[in-house]
Amino acid sequence: MAKQLAGLVLVIAAAQGFWPGRALAGNLRVDVADDLVRLDRAVDWTRGKMIAVLDDRRHKTLDAFARESLSAMTGKESFPGLSPTASLLEWVFNRQAYADSPVIYIKESGLRVHLTAHMPEAARQRIRSTGYMTLRELSDPVVRERVRELEPRFEMGKAIGRFRHAEAVASFADQMLRFVPRPGDATGMEMWYSPKELLAAAPAEVWREAGTERESTLRQLGLPTSLVDISESQAAMILGPWFELQSAWLARDAGRVQSSLDRLAERLPQLAAEGVYPSLQRRILEARYYGMGKFTWGYLLYMLGLLVSVCALVTRWKTPWLIAVLITAAALGLHGYGVGLRWQILGRIPVANMFEAITAAAFGAVALALLLEVLLRRRVFALAGCACGFFGMLLGDQVLPGAVTPMMGILDDLMLRIHTVCIIFSYGMIFVAAIVSCVYLISYYVSRHPAPTLETALIGGVVGTSLLVLSLWAFRQPTGLVSASGIVKLAGASYWFGLASVVLAVVMTVMISLRRFGTTLAALALLLIAAITMWVGSYGFVRGMGWTIMGTSVLVGLVALISLVTRRAGGAALTAWAPEMYSDGGRGWLAGLDKCQQLILGMVFVLLFVGTILGAVWADYSWGRPWGWDPKEVFAMNTWIIYVILIHVRFVVKERGLWTAWMSVAGCLMMAFNWCFVNFYIVGLHSYA
Amino acid sequence: MSTRSVSGLGRPTYAAAAAARRGGMHPVTRLFSSITFGLVILVLILVYACVFSALPQVRGAIEVTEMQIFHHWVFAGLILLFCITLCVATWTRILHLRAIDVLNPLAVVRRFNALNAGVVITHAGLLMLAAGSLWYFGAKVEGDVLLRTARIELINTSGFDRAPIDAIAVEEGGVWGQNMPAFGGPVAFRVMRVHGDRHGPVQEVEVRARVGEEAAQTVFLTPERSVQAISERLALRLVVFPPEETFCDHELAALFISKAGDEQRVAHALAALPLHRERYLDEGSVLKERGTGAVSPSKRTWSVPVLEHWRLPIRIDAPSLPFDVQVTGYVPYVGEFALRAVPSKAGGKPMPAINYTVQSARRTITEPLLALDPARSLSRQAPIEFRWAETPAEREALLASLAGTHELEIELRDPPIRRTLAVTEGQTIELEGTSYRLTVESFLPIWEMASPELAGAFSPVATVRVESADKQYRRTVIQRFPTYSQDVDDTGKRHSNGPYDANLVLRYRTSDEGWLMVVAGPGQPPELGVFMPDGRVQRNPLAPGERVPLPGGASFVLHDQLERAEVVLEPLIEPVAMRRPSLGRQASAIRLRLTGKGAQQGWSESRWVMFSNYPHIDWPPYFPLRRTIVQLPGTDEQWEFVYSRQPHKLDAQILPGKLSVEFFPGRNSVTSWRSDFFVLEPGSGELRPGAVWTNQTHNVGRWTLFQSGADSNHWQYTILGVGNRRGIWPMTIGSVLVTFGSLYAFYVKPWIKRRRQARKEPAPAREAAAPKGMLEVVEARS
Structure with missing residues (x-):
């Protein structure tokens, strides 16, 4: 375990070298x-x-x-x-x-x-x-x-x-x-006038006072000479x-x-x-x-709720649970006030652009999660809701332009609004379900296989750090203009990285496969992801992926490490402060989490299908074509197919909860790909969003 | 599902019994009833959809659109497998499979019950959805039709082509006005009344017009009397466009062949035409990129049969034509067409030509020059000329240095005087021993030649005033065509049929802004003369492909020199970075190879044809019809080729009405469009109004029309999308079934199970097991 601990520390230390420096861009100095x-x-x-x-x-x-x-x-x-x-x-x-x-x-x-x-x-x-x-x-x-x-x-x-x-x-x-x-x-x-244009209707004394000739001045300024x-x-x-x-x-x-x-x-x-x-x-x-900054700073409240929820989930104490519910409710109230205010300003439900869709989706999902938490008292719903609200509002605050904009006429349709509400609400629920599934996965691997989990986290940390290292080597700023981002990949970089990945994968397979198949599989999967990232990704994407893999690995590794430490410290201590996670080998705990994710996934399945079909209904009476294999449509279908697979895979596998959790995470990734990447990078009918 | 084979009571479990029953199934049935197999099919469908939707590069490589890739037999096969699996699994596991009596596995006990209804309904819904989709996409046809709004044009009747100055829509109250001093002052007209428009097609328009200070007048325009003068040089013209009977397919291209001038064109569908990539068979030339001149080689020209639908060449089946037609090349995005000299196939007199490139820091010029063609021997983009010298002496004369920036050669016949001088504007030259006094008046770098045989040609000229004892006149001395120099005497008479004063011969040369002259001749290698502004000449031998440096950092490259050449148009490919996405075929071009038959045996020619949006509409600048005309050698017969979209019949005639828009506040952006039109039913002849607007379609027979596009000026034309909608009802019913089935399976079934469980449990047990939370209820009773 000492080696594993050392490895984790090394990964964290290595990451510091690649922490993005304090961004000077965006620092307005006037x-x-x-x-x-x-x-x-x-x-x-x-x-x-x-x-x-x-x-x-x-x-x-x-x-x-x-x-x-x-x-x-x-x-x-x-x-x-x-x-x-x-x-x-x-x-x-x-x-x-x-x-x-x-x-x-x-x-x-x-x-x-x-x-x-x-x-x-x-x-x-x-x-x-x-x-x-x-x-x-x-x-x-x-x-x-x-x-x-x-x-x-x-x-x-x-x-x-x-x-x-x-x-x-x-x-x-x-x-x-x-x-x-x-x-x-x-x-x-009609277009309103600016003060400059209004000069054309200014009384003569204004021009006299200014000491300038009206007609020639207006012509010189390119303004109309009469209104x-x-x-x-x-x-x-x-x-x-x-x-x-x-x-x-x-x-x-x-x-x-x-x-x-x-x-x-x-x-x-x-x-x-x-x-x-x-x-x-x-x-x-x-x-x-x-x-009030469009109320997106509410992500701070959600973050507080998230931390308290984690405590409530792990300890099962009532006080943290109550506090988590109250904080979530307060955050939701603030969130809802912002959404409602925007609705009043616009005079329509705010779901027409990315900012509105994400904040509205997060609101709906958090509301549902809070309701489930109050009714069922599982703790995990509060955690998932806070996580959903946190990410949604954080995106709205830091990334998405939140200006209030009018809606295009083609989008001003009741059926379309119902379709959009169903879809984004289902997306919010997919995220909530994925968080519940992540809790399941962490609980599963940490409680049953902490050492392999820590090893896999180390491998993930290495892979993520490698991506960050390679991003510095493989991308350069060209002398001439090539792209808006200004940074291009060195020719052959993907090839060499792919080759290095294959070699590393073979070495690791030989070293690890003698011990654990699961870790080998995880390592190979991570390497495959990294290789594809280097192959297709831009500079920003490679770095983002590197940080994501590394950050997730560090988090999971730390949890696994804590689990290992507490196990070695004594099972009684473990059971005392996290009883459900560790009694009966965690089976009851995991079974409960499985039921929670099934509860939400059932709603997701129906709502996603209904939302997709309503979109087709709208498209049919809007332009006579219910389905055109637009990338957005296809990936919505793909997301639903994942949940179809999820439902049926439970009939044929032994570890139903585990498979469900992994499929839920996969569905969430597909949803995120559809919502973000397809919207902005693949040209299609839905590119307006 | 439990994997135990024996229950706690010592009996075989349900799973073991079910496995025993399935062991008796046919292997194929067993395969298709397997959930695992069904999951594999679903994963394959998922991967297929992800790859082909997320990666346009893959679609581009195999030349398919989104519709086509999801209509491909591979995808259809996967869907079919999925449907079969769904049917078989549902039948064997639910509908047909009776409940297993674990004491007697072979006994028949009904399995299907209210608990499974949700699943059955969902599966039935999916099958119906799949069937409806198959019908919908199998029969899907999509396209669009252009409807042009009737207009009133103000035309200049003194212009040779009566080009419209401006136009407005035929709409009551429509008004136009502008100050036009060249036409007599302010010109304005207003549409007073319209017979037709919303109540029928335009039949008559009453217009009140006023020009300058003249009294206002009223004119009546009809489709039959469409032009009415309102002044000496202005007229109003009513333009009413014919009804549309066809619409053009979005995806399917077609080649239209007809004799030039013939209205009827025969359409030949090009279903196998590529879409995304440059593909052209090798005919000895390689296409280049616009701007950079980089070579853009063809992508693969062979396709994988069965998997890919495109191919090259595409043979056109038209036995009645005097030639065979093949499509041998395709370019998806043409930046511009450029001229290139190629060896002439038609024979005839020699026509020497060169292809060259001049490149500087600011621009690149690549073009052909034809020495014996007055219009094409001098570049219009830079002072670069190609001359043919039959003899070495002629070459030397062409490449001799100038006396100065402007050189005037004076030759007097009587007395014989010959002098070559550097001259400047205003300079006076007196010829000693004669009465001649010449004054150089001006230099013009570009003078368009008016003679018909020199149409399109131009040259630098010098104007010289000549005074002699008996004559005074002005002579325009033309550098490139000295024999066409013209004299104008003092009475103003222009002497076109020869010089006014044959005693004096003047020749002029200039290199004011520098001049490049390529000189070649029979048996003589080409040579480049660089004429400096001071008149000096640098001479450089030329070899094809060799770069010759020029002053100022520029360079000259001679690509090739031909003795018998003709000029053809070749596409320059737009660099990828400059291409607008989602244009479809709008910027594409195809190459046709024409091979003579019968009397034309032995003749062969390749021509590029640019895409035209509508094969039957020629309306520049909005929708020009880009014809390519080929003349059969040795005949007057001309054939016309148009590359456009496959037309389909509408079920009625559509007469254009009006386009109206709604704006956002400020009137800078449009929020919605509405198109009004009229539908003429073919059988009854009834004319009924129709309209489409944002989120609202209109049906004409089996076709659905919707608002697809419109003029950016918001009135001149509207584009209606057209499509059919078969299979909608099965898809709708299937969707409803899936929804209700899913709701039933997720929420009704557990409730039914809980009720049944509760009925089985004794009352005290129920009370003792009082749960705390809802989930505990679920856990306790499921």
């Missing part, structure tokens, strides 16, 4: 003046931030517009130390002061390489490492030419699109700020406070800023026709939703 911070704090933004803006196909609050625009430009919702609205106004009124501040974020490293090849060393290093470019660098003709060269490349489409959006916000934020409704528009469909549906007095009603706001802002006069903002907030709704300006209630909800 020197914000103290007087600006004071101004921001002195202004009461309550009314001002709820001014409605027409942007990206919907009416949103100024606060939401600020967050989304700044996010597109800088990767963050505001400048450091400032509120989002203040950051936006500072950019709109005082952009030139930041001409040399690196505020424009370029996400893709390959794009950074290509756009900076001609730049001086210091600028090149800064942009490549942090991703931030200045406005002046953005205006560089060489940079613009390079972007134009890349635009026809399909693979660069997303990267260039993000860059163009950032560029548009950086250069034209004032023109994108369309908050002046058209008085004559009763439908609410037919807004009078001079109406324009003056808005332009007056707007110019006041501008001068007050630059003078850092909080009082005048406040009064001009309030006047705008009061007058703008009066301009719009009846029913066009978004209701105050809706704007308040939206401001609250964005102000």
Whole structure:
């Protein structure tokens, strides 16, 4: 066991070398003046931030517009130390002061390489490492030419699109700020005006005061020279406070800023026709939703619940169980409030994009898990629910763009919504079932085969670490542009790794197979996974897989080690603090877990099938084709087939619970592949998601 | 299932008895009733679906679409095996297998009961779903039809082709207006009334129009009188498109062959045509990539019979044609077509040609030049020329250095004077001993030749004013075609039939921006003359494939030189990184090999044909019909080839109506589309309106129409998807059965079992076993 312990420590130590360094990318460093911070704090933004803006196909609050625009430009919702609205106004009124501040974020490293090849060393290093470019660098003709060269490349489409959006916000934020409704528009469909466009309807005295000629100035700015549906007095009603706001802002006069903002907030709704300006209630909800970070920080609460649930599961004590249930309920309440708020803002169930689908799915799954936990008191449901909520909200917080967006017309259909709800709810339940199955698997191998489990964990750790090592060797940044990620595999890297894997597998098979077949099988499986990862994976995928295998192996290894240690310390101690896991060899414990996973998997089986069929029903009356073998459809079918296999394999195997657990995990992986990879990497009908 | 063979009571267990019974089965029946075998089939189906759906590279390698790979006989075979297993297993294990009396294993006791109903219903549902799917996909036909909205065009009647200036939809209240000073001022027109539209096809349109300061006028347009003038140079034209009787298949391509100008085209389906990869038989040339010029060799041209449906060549069965047609090549994504000189098969007079590439840091030019073709001997992309010199003296003259950037050669006949000078703009030259005074007025680098025999050709020219004792005129001296130099005398008369002053001959040469001239001749190796801006010439011998460096870091490569050549179009393949996905065949091209029969025996030609979206619609720039026309040698007969999609008959005629859209706030994005149209029933002749919109289809006979695509300007055309929907009801019923069967098996069956168990247990035992939680109830009673 000492060797095994040493091996585990070595794996953990080796991993430290590959821990990703503190990411500089995404660290927005802008020197914000103290007087600006004071101004921001002195202004009461309550009314001002709820001014409605027409942007990206919907009416949103100024606060939401600020967050989304700044996010597109800088990767963050505001400048450091400032509120989002203040950051936006500072950019709109005082952009030139930041001409040399690196505020424009370029996400893709390959794009950074290509756009900076001609730049001086210091600028090149800064942009490549942090991703931030200045406005002046953005205006560089060489940079613009390079972007134009890349635009026809399909693979660069997303990267260039993000860059163009950032560029548009950086250069034209004032023109994108369309908050002046058209008085004559009763439908609410017409584009609103920006203050700049409103100049075309500005009274003559405005031009006289500015000392500039109207027609030529408007033509020079590329603006219309007349507006037919807004009078001079109406324009003056808005332009007056707007110019006041501008001068007050630059003078850092909080009082005048406040009064001009309030006047705008009061007058703008009066301009719009009846029913066009978004209701105050809706704007308040939206401001609250964005102000609370879309509630995705609730993953912290779920994480706490998860830790307490683990304790409750292992010890079977009542107090941790009660606390876990209460924390889960609180987290679920917060989660549900966020989902509900978004529902109210959108006016429809929030299931139309990836963020909404994952957060809604997690909500449904956690609710079901909590209900089962309260009814059946198995502990494992609370654990699984918290895990599901944790991952769902974490994804929503860290990875997925959560901006509120309108839904495309083709998706605005009752049957489609029912289909989507059924499918995502089933996916949430699949995840919950998989967590229960993971608990089963860990319990099974740790309680019955702790030493082989530890050995397998060591092998997994080695394999995962190898992937991380190889990712450093096998991938390079090319001199020319090859891809958006900017990193390509060395020619032959897959071949050599595959060959090394085969050799290693043969050696390990000879060494281990004399002892344990199961460990050999696990080792071969891990090597196969690693070989395929190196063969098909990009740099990010290889590293992600390496971390996943290594992290899982470390976790499992630690649990196995604890089990071994406590066994050697004495069976009585074990039974005392984890009675059900270790009495009768854990059979009762495992049987209980098996029943728990069956309970959920039965629901998954039916709901997944129903959801898939409803999708076909919708497709049939939407475009006369219920099934087109789209990758999304096929992998939904594949997921269901796994559960069909799961049900029937119980008839022919001895270790039913074990097989069910493994199949449940396989089904979860298939679901994750379908939901994430197929959505984003395989072009098909469902690519809208 | 327990593996014990004897129960605690000393009797054989159910499993042992069941095994004993199955031991009496036929081996095949035993195999198909095996759950393990069924699981193996399911795993194979799973692997098949995963591999072919997740890896488009695999589908691409065997040239199948998603529909085709899941319609393949291998997949169908797996489904069939699964269905057979399901039937046999259900029959032997549930329906047919009677319950085993463990005391008497061979006794017959009914096994099927309410407990198994869920499983039976589920299995029956799956079988029905499979049968319905087989019917659905076996008969599936999909495609689309283009409906073009009637329009009113404003046309310029003084233009030779009456090209439309702009157009609007035929819609009451539709208005167009623009300031057009060249046509007399502001021009506007409004559609006042429309007879037809939503209530029927367009029959008459009343339009009120105004041009400049003239009074407004009303014109009436009908399909018969479609053009009405509104001013001297402007007219309105009503364009009404014919009804559609066919739609085009999404996947099945076809080749249409007809005599040029013949409306009726015969369609030859190309079911075996590849789809994803470049595949072309070797005919002595290799295709290249656009931009990089990298060679793009063909992927394998042999296919695996039975497993793969594509093949090359594809022979077209058309015995009535005077030639055989084979498809010998396919390119999925053409970047552009480029000209290439190839040895001429038609014989005839010599036509020397070269294929070359000039490459610089900024661009690459690859093209042919034909020495004796005025339009094709000088490149339109750069000052590069190919000349044919019959004699060495002619070569020397062509490659002689210039006196300067602009050189003027003056030859006077009487008195005989010959002078070659470097000249500049504005320079005056007086010929001593004569009254001639020449003033160089201007230089033009590009002058389009107007003579019919020089159509398409151009040349640098110099304009020289000539003054002599008796004549004063302006002469345009044309560098490349000196005999076509023109004189204009002081009265303004242009002397086209010869020089006004035959005594004076002027020749002009320039190398203002540099000039490259390739010179070759009979029996003489080709040579490259690099004319520097100062007039000096660097001469370089040329060998095919050898790179010649040029000033400024550029290079010149002569690929080949031909004595009798013709120019053909060849596709340049779009680099993979630049391709848009999911275009299907829209950017593809096929190569045809035509081999003469009968009177055309011995003739053979290869031509590329670009894909056209609709074989019967020629509507540039939206849906141009890309014909390839071949003239049979020695005849006036021209044949037309169109590569497009297989048409299918709709069950009625569809007359276009109107496309309308709904926008998101701001009117920048469309949220939904609606297409209104009319259906003319073939039997009754009844005209009825129809409409499709987002999430709403419309049936026309056996076809379902749905909104598939639309004009980006939201009015000019709509594309309706067309498909059939056989087998829907069996699939629906099967799905319902699976759902209810599953619910029954998971939730009703355990409840029934618990009730039966509870009835068997005595009351005190029930009370004593009082469980704590719901799961304990389940555990206690199951």
